Amino acid sequence: MILLYNPRATKPRNRRHPLSILALAAVLEGREDYEMIDGNVDQVATETICRAIQKDSVELLAVTVMPGPQMVAAVESCRRIRALFPRVPIVWGGYFPSIYADAALNAPYVDFAVRGQGEETLLELLDALRGKRALASIRGLSFKDAAGKHRHNPERLMKGPDAFPWYPYHRLPAEKYLLPSFFGRRTAAHHASIGCPYQCSFCGVVPAYGKLEKMESPARTEAILRHLKRNYGMDSVQFYDMNFFLREDHARELADRMATMGLRWWCEARVDVMLRYSDATFEAIRRAGCAMIFFGAESGSDWVLKEMNKHLKAEQTLELSRRIRQFGIIPEFSFVLGNPKDPERDTRECLQFIRRIKGFNPASEIIIYHYTPVPQRERMYGNVEGKIAFPETPEEWATERWQDFAVRKDPMTPWLKPMTKRRIDNFRMVVSSRWPTVQDIRLPAWGRRLLKALSAWRYRLGFYAFPFELRFVQRLIQLRKPEAESL
Ligand code: B12
Structure with missing residues (x-):
């Protein structure tokens, strides 16, 4: 066994x-x-x-x-x-x-x-x-050899999802997993690719999977989704791929196949890739039921994006936030704040940038993380080699200090001053109150109205400091925090 x-x-x-x-x-x-x-x-x-x-x-x-x-x-x-x-x-x-x-x-x-x-x-x-x-x-x-020495065998070359059999969903109780979400009453999770070809120098997928992405064939994705719908009553799905959309022809074929399924769904994509898609493809994706797309916007400054090896310009994120609006798809933009070389400037510019996004497309969902490095095969974002010593045992990783680091709540990195961290946290508190996430389906309408009303003056004046009243109300109504999904 x-x-x-x-x-x-x-x-x-x-x-x-x-x-x-x-x-x-x-x-x-x-x-x-x-x-x-x-x-x-x-x-x-x-x-x-x-x-x-x-x-x-x-x-x-x-x-x-x-x-x-x-x-x-x-x-x-x-x-x-x-x-x-x-x-x-x-x-x-x-x-x-x-x-x-x-x-x-x-x-x-x-x-x-x-x-x-x-x-x-x-x-x-x-x-x-x-x-x-x-x-x-x-x-x-x-593995450990007879003398207890660690041996690391060579890498395994990745295979695409089609090389393996379907998941045995029947071995798990579906009612425990298909739960309500913003997307539907019975939301499933699916991974329609593996790996990512981009080499962002802060991301954990790169050291874990290398430089490739292999996609599932649209026919197989369709067949699996139909199976989940027919046999388990799934009505919505979150695609957990790091990059759900790569090639436009692939995206288009999948969207066309999903168009008759009546699903509402969420996925992750890149800004620059989607900007290259035609309006017809955007429409097909919307018709297929896409309700929200998560984009790693990461920063509002080109100098930061360059250092992250993101191959993206801040202007492109603004353009996408504007363009996607006409198709009724909600963009969810995630940011990684606290560039090690100049965390203050990075923070200042990024907060301004997020305000611009909200100006163009107020429905944009915003997720803000503190930069916590992940060891890379090449260099770490911010060239922080030698400035941070990662724990050497699982026990140490399980301590509160490293838990906070792992979930990017409090990185305690030497370059991020407590004052800058507070500024980021306060801004996040104000923005998430001014626009409570639509993904919080348990939030009562009065709670939403209260948070919006309380935070409106702060957002208008750009006054984020000491948001005690917002913290109190968010705790009271247990507002969902997209940046701490697991907690
Ligand atoms: C789904 C998901 C979650 C889910 C559930 C995860 C779970 N295990 O239950 C939830 C929402 C809980 C979650 C939370 C978090 N997540 Co998460 N999550 C993902 C996501 C989107 C998909 C993972 C997945 O299901 N992959 C599909 C499966 C098939 O692939 P896989 O897990 O890699 O498994 C393969 C191999 O790894 C291997 N394998 C895996 N396990 C085992 C075990 C054995 C014995 C063997 C032999 C092989 C093996 O074989 C599998 C098949 O090839 C990834 C990004 C991504 N697309 O990969 C991020 C990702 C894994 N998450 C990440 C992070 C940072 C987090 C959070 C810390 C974020 C936060 N601030 O809250 C939390 C904390 C996690 C926790 N609670 O401990 C990072 C990890 C990077 C890192 N530094 O390690 C990722 C890579 C996102 C990113 N780019 O930053 N996450």
């Missing part, structure tokens, strides 16, 4: 299908005895795992781990399971071990770390555990 474990990562109401372990389950289905345990559903997931180990002979515990709150749950579970069942091998995969393989292996309870795409690596690891091949021959695998 193989156990696939998704440690708790989010609040129950934000729960979606655990795609990372479903992707692994897809290649085990029909050929291995396996079970999925999702900490987002199962409040006592560690006990469930322990019971499964007592009942069956478990060959491998496979855990997906992303930095942030999921790390805390992963550490707690694995530590306990190792103490109780020292013979069960434990492998970690996902964004954390992909980026911080050594830190993962530094934990006495992590035997193997899988970097990047995991389906074939997992199958080959099972072969190795059964004595059929050598660990050193498995691409994408990191």
